[in-house]
Amino acid sequence: MVTNRCITIKGTRDGLTLFMDDTCAFNDLLKELESVLSMNYIAENEQPIRIRVELGNRYITGEQEEKLKEMFANQQNFTVDQIVSNVILKQTALEWKDDTAIKLHNKIIRSGQELNIVGDLLLIGDVNPGGKVVATGNIYILGHLRGIAHAGSDGNKSSIIAASYMSPTQLRIANVMSRSPDEGDGGMMECGFVDRDSEQIIMDRISTLARTRSDLSVFERRIMNG
Structure with a gap:
């Protein structure tokens, strides 16, 4: 030195x-x-x-x-x-905080309605067929997902979509889109994430996120474990 x-x-x-x-x-x-x-x-x-x-x-x-x-x-x-540098502008810090904050909404997203947020979305309620939720970060739904969910809307393929009951019309993470499930398909406590090898959205139990997305925050792991 x-x-x-x-x-x-x-x-x-x-x-x-x-x-x-x-x-x-x-x-x-x-x-x-x-x-x-x-x-x-x-x-x-x-x-x-x-x-x-x-x-x-x-x-x-x-x-x-x-x-x-x-x-x-x-x-x-x-x-x-x-x-x-360890120092950033206050405005930059506020924008970073907004981008990474978890936004809580307690409502039902009905047909024709769309909810767009910056950051992670925690929705306490259902997304009905014809409804749509969009977030730049992750999407957590404590309810039924029967409509459309688009996570990582600004291009983040590491984002996930999790729901208490998963039966979406469509899932989208960044620019990766999944097909609509077959009639009657759906599962309890499931999540969707982009597989790094196949570049496709994989559906699995929420518990697998501890292995596939180990970088999730403590708050997010708390949601996964109920």
Whole structure:
């Protein structure tokens, strides 16, 4: 590990990580970075070193980020993999919270009605034939799903659809669509998810999600277990 006044350099198996002191002035950081990049870290004709930049608790504007990238671009010895900061704008944080929040609705979705939400949907009620629910995240229905459900509407194929009683007109996850079930088909406590190998929607018991979607949150696992 090499330590300068504003920049600490740590070697890894993948290349170099540059830790930027978030208490230094940005202009001082740029001056020291210019000095660091001018050092001969690799011999001629070797592959460029991959760089990860850790900004710590420093927020940088788009213009400042472009200055950083430009400094690396002027050096043939380096290629930037990531520029990472612990800080984001409040508006970005609110949008992220909205995208990942679970939205609770206690109602029946009747024929001709459509419910669209951003994030995960927890519906306490039925989706009747001709009704439709759409969510950018997962869909959990504590009731009968007899209409249409579209999870991962913004393209997330890892989304799931789960229902207390599953007999949908149609299931859709991202751009993957399932056929309508045969007359009389349906099951208790079932879920639909996209199989990573076949790129098709698979129907199975909700309990299988602990294995197929181990990245689901604690709240989601609590729903699966009733």
